[in-house]
Amino acid sequence: MRDSHPTDHLDRSLRSFLRIAQLGSVSKAAEDLGLSQSSLSKQLSALEQSLGQTLFIRTGRGVSLNDAGELLRQAIEPAYSRIDSAIHAVRQEHGIHSGTVRLATVHTLSYYFMSDVAAAFMSTHPGVNLSLLGRSSPEVVALVESGKADVGFVYDSAVDCGGLISHSLFDDHMCRISARHEAVPSTDLRHQDLRLIGFPPHYALRRMIHSSGLxxxxxAEVETIDAMLRLVASGLGDCILPSRIPDTLLHEHQLHKYPIELPSLQRRVVAILRADRDPQALTSRLLECALRIAQSV
Known part of the structure; x- marks a missing residue:
């Protein structure tokens, strides 16, 4: 095993000295640095011995710098600040070109928004692993809250937590999808006897239908759009989905898309992140990409 270089010990001692000075307490600094108080006290004593000067004055509430300690602080604190800033900048720059970013998204977006976002992001970040997690709206929120996803794309109606930051992407308007060809389709669903294949009750789209007065x-209840479209194609019932669902996908199942005017069925799609932490460089780049794509949706 390689022996520690003397400068390694000096660097640790000087950084520990700065943390004690910033917190005004050896015990608080030890807790913050993950050291025992006795270990930190030994580091400080060794530093003071090497300098031939004491650096702190004991007070009733902790410690404060004496003249020698203040002189040392003024000399090294700016230098360490610049070093730490440089290290952070290098790590951020490296993080833009490699690593993993975890994106949780509601299922519907994978058919008409996520493909554009993923393609644009990966074209400029080929060395990055983009991990996509398709979930229901409540599950997307839970993944971001727990830190298991770095960013989430979700309907705003599902976001009621003060611990999240939301960025508006675009508004989604719903349509009715049916296996029947209707020459003059009704755009008012309020007085129709609707038989629908839908998502389970906890999904945002299902809650939207109920809250609209329908x-x-x-x-039937399903958790994937593919299963939903197959059941609609069988003639079991219609479904309500975002109008941006690609026509090519519907043509594969020989389905027809009809607009809805009444009741108004629309939701805003938002990007969510945790409010208590700054996003990593990759997450920020992905969000920037999504916001740019959303402007053209």
Whole structure:
């Protein structure tokens, strides 16, 4: 095992000295640095012996710098601040080109928004691993809150936590999808007997339908859009999905898309991050990419 270089010990001692000076307490500094108080006290004593000067004055509430300690602080604190800033900048720059960013998104966006975002992001960050987590709106919020996802794309109706920051992306308008061809489709659903295939009750789209005043009969519940479209194609019932669902996908199932005017069915899609931490460089770049793509949606 390689022996520690004397400058390693000096660097640790000087950084420990600065933390004691900043907190005004050996015990608080030890806790902050993850050291025992006795270990930190030994470091300080060794530093003072090497300088031939005491650096602190004991007070009733802790310690304060004496003249020698203040002189040392003024000399090294700016230098360490510049060193730490440089190290942070290098790490951030490296983090833009490698690593993993975890994105949780509601299922529907993977069909018409996420593909554009992923393609644009990966074209400029080819060495990055983009981990996509398709979930329901409440699950997306939970993943971001817990730190298991770095950023989430979700309907704003699901975000009611003060611990999150939201960035508006775009508004999603709903449409009715059916296996039947209707020459003159009704755009007013308020008085129709609707038989729908839908998401489970905790999904934002399902809650939106109920809150709009509609009372359809849900003949089946599924958790994926592919399963939903297959059931609609079988003639079991219609479904309500965002109008941006690609026509090519519907044509594969021989389905038809009809606009909805009444009731108004729309939701805002937002990007969410935790409010108590600064996003990593990769997360910020992904968010910037999503906001740029959203402007053209």
């Amino acid at each position: 009372h359809p009969e849900f003949v």
